[in-house]
Amino acid sequence: MGSDRSFAKSLGGFLTALEYALESEDLARAPGLLQRLDPRVKVAGILTLVLAAAAARRLDVIAALFAVALALALASRIPVRTLAARVWAGALFFSGLVALPAPFITPGRIVAHVPWLGWPVSAQGMQGAAYLISRVETTATLALLLVLSTPWTSLLKALRIFRTPVLAIVILGMTYRYLLLLLASAREMMESRRSRLVGALPAGERRRLLIGAAGVLLTRSLDLSGEVYLAMQSRGFRGEVYVLHDFRMLACDWLALAAFIAAGGTALWIGR
Numbered sequence: 001m002g003s004d005r006s007f008a009k010s011l012g013g014f015l016t017a018l019e020y021a022l023e024s025e026d027l028a029r030a031p032g033l034l035q036r037l038d039p040r041v042k043v044a045g046i047l048t049l050v051l052a053a054a055a056a057r058r059l060d061v062i063a064a065l066f067a068v069a070l071a072l073a074l075a076s077r078i079p080v081r082t083l084a085a086r087v088w089a090g091a092l093f094f095s096g097l098v099a100l101p102a103p104f105i106t107p108g109r110i111v112a113h114v115p116w117l118g119w120p121v122s123a124q125g126m127q128g129a130a131y132l133i134s135r136v137e138t139t140a141t142l143a144l145l146l147v148l149s150t151p152w153t154s155l156l157k158a159l160r161i162f163r164t165p166v167l168a169i170v171i172l173g174m175t176y177r178y179l180l181l182l183l184a185s186a187r188e189m190m191e192s193r194r195s196r197l198v199g200a201l202p203a204g205e206r207r208r209l210l211i212g213a214a215g216v217l218l219t220r221s222l223d224l225s226g227e228v229y230l231a232m233q234s235r236g237f238r239g240e241v242y243v244l245h246d247f248r249m250l251a252c253d254w255l256a257l258a259a260f261i262a263a264g265g266t267a268l269w270i271g272r
Helices: 002-028 040-056 059-075 080-099 124-147 152-159 166-195 203-234 251-270
Strands: 110-113 120-122
Touching: 040 059, 040 124, 040 152, 040 251, 059 080, 059 110, 059 124, 059 251, 080 124, 110 124, 120 124, 152 166, 166 203
Parallel strands: none
Antiparallel strands: 110 120
């Protein structure tokens, strides 16, 4: 029984990761607002909003940028539940852990005390924690919107136009592809193992199988990397990223870029 539960949990994790990747590809092809824009416009515009959110010193400005991100998600047909599952919950948890000591250790005006413990809570500490959490939530949401609304190859090409080093682009592109291939290989290995098992295995035997599977997966990844490199070289790959379509700025792209710059500039001016 323990072996079956462990297998089901592992296989469920692999399937969830693959579903996330497939869902991202589907969202990038949806007929939404951001999907219609030139990838260069999205990279430049969302980067402007991210910088504005990171530099803002007013909570209402950060909240306004978060509202802009939410409006962009709705206009781009990106479900709110996707943002909540992939960004909001995780960002709130980790940024909350980092910000948790701030209300208690930051000197300032005491507004409350923790019951039974008597720890003082300062207004300045509460404000600092709110700044950290709101900035993380807003910037992470904007970054996810860029990834979900842009095909991966187009996003890499847009980054190259902004003078991102070729090595970084190649690493990002190959990492994405390798993760999908390794997840698929791991899922196939788990299914193959389950089809050959009858009943539960002892704990030591399960650990031995797990170590063996990890070794096989590592060997496959090394062999696959060599084969992929030779295949890419034989097809003329020399380090540059190419896609089948060329970027072309339309009137709506210029208007969107102006709107992004105006929103980011206004947020920087008001929130300074």
